[in-house]
Amino acid sequence: MEFCANKLSFRGYNIGTRLVDEFLAKSNVSRCVDFKETADVIAKLGFKMFLGVTATVTNWDAEGTSCSFVLEDNPLVDFVELPDTCQGLQYCNVLSGVIRGALEMVSMKTEVTWVRDMLRGDDAYEMRVKLTKQVPEEYPYKDDD
Template identity: 40%
Template sequence: MAQQPRYAQTPTTGGAPAALAPSASSSAATTSTKIGDRAFDKIEKTSAEFFAITYGALVRQMFIDHNERADIVNTQLDQMGERIGVRLIEEYAARSGAPPCRSPAQAADSVAKIGLKMFNPQRPSQWLQPPRSSGPVSSSTGAAIGDAANGSNGGAVYSISFDENPLNVFVELPDALRQTLWYSNVLCGVIRGGLQQVGFVTLVWYVRDVLRGDDVNEIRIQFQGKERETFKVDMQK
């Protein structure tokens, strides 16, 4: 029987639980970053510890319900994230005030600097230009948005890396799962579901995860086409 993910005990302190709040930073570098910061300030915060433990309990139960099949759990997390992303796009539009995305480059920029910033206190460290192969990407190959590589079907590919993931707090994967389970695969579904609502057809998948022993977390987004938007951003607000 495969081992399930293990969770450390929540540390007890004399103060309130740590809130999902960003660390202090210098001035925002881009307009998108500033929009993301303002949007994050507007939303209601929750306990980081409670958030992580609740998600961990969900993954554990999925693992039990699906006979410890990591591949099925990966799919279920992705599908759950897609449903969340479809709903979060409304929150994104209401809170961010960001303009509509007209190109994959704009969409990728908004995902990293606004969307993920609103719901994840850790700002992505940088965008990377992935190689044509699907192998590991060096963090030294930073590239500007819009300089993404092309995928096998010609779609623009962007990659986002981040050092810390609030979903990973208190989690340790046993060796039996480190090569099969993408613990935070829900994030891929959230990104795909949100982009789908504004007309972008994408493939989104994890490439690296610190829980698997990698030095950084990395999610890759491949844009495959454009469809009619299900949700339109109202710029009259």
Template identity: 40%
Template structure:
């Protein structure tokens, strides 16, 4: 038997697998909860839990990730935007008209909030622009609220 000379791009396969799996998760949540605002809240909560437990380990082991541009700093220096020119979670996605209110990538906001809480920073994070809604890029706004002091990280005793 001879080996095929065509090579499989595992990074592309992994990216597509994540995209399709995430899409299936969101679709199931829409069916189960039947309210896009509730789905958006649950996606943010899911991301928050991921940020607390997984993001550091994931990035350290896989050496992958999206490279956002940091822009639009507030005058007080406590708020900025992450600008994503491409968003792998939305590559194969088109929202139907009845789900236009869904914050499909709200998981990313939760990841940011959860990861920063683990390094003692309380932040708010929300989507300002969304490629799924016709914007040229995805913009996620992050606002520093306060530094958490003498706090035990979530899940730790």
């Protein structure tokens, strides 16, 4: 099951690295100043643009480097029912990969884990996003004045 979950996350990561360009082109969002603002933009605009739902950003840590995205609805699972033999499968890992891939493209290395999943009987979908490293932007050329 873990192999499948990792594959889903990897596929999601690849999707996220490509979706960020489309998001930036269509949303007209200016550069976010910090991780908190970035999380808010993802929750309100990113989820709405690509999934048709919004997420709530909660449970911030004191440093402002870790939060939870809570979704009350997840269209990826509308017609999914996991059999008993697949209860260990992290079906929604594709979303955690998308978040990780998109954030990496804007210079933020993150860890994304699922905390709650309605497919497993929880009352909502909740993923925990932790900023592990803010990567300084590198430009491919040197600006000679």
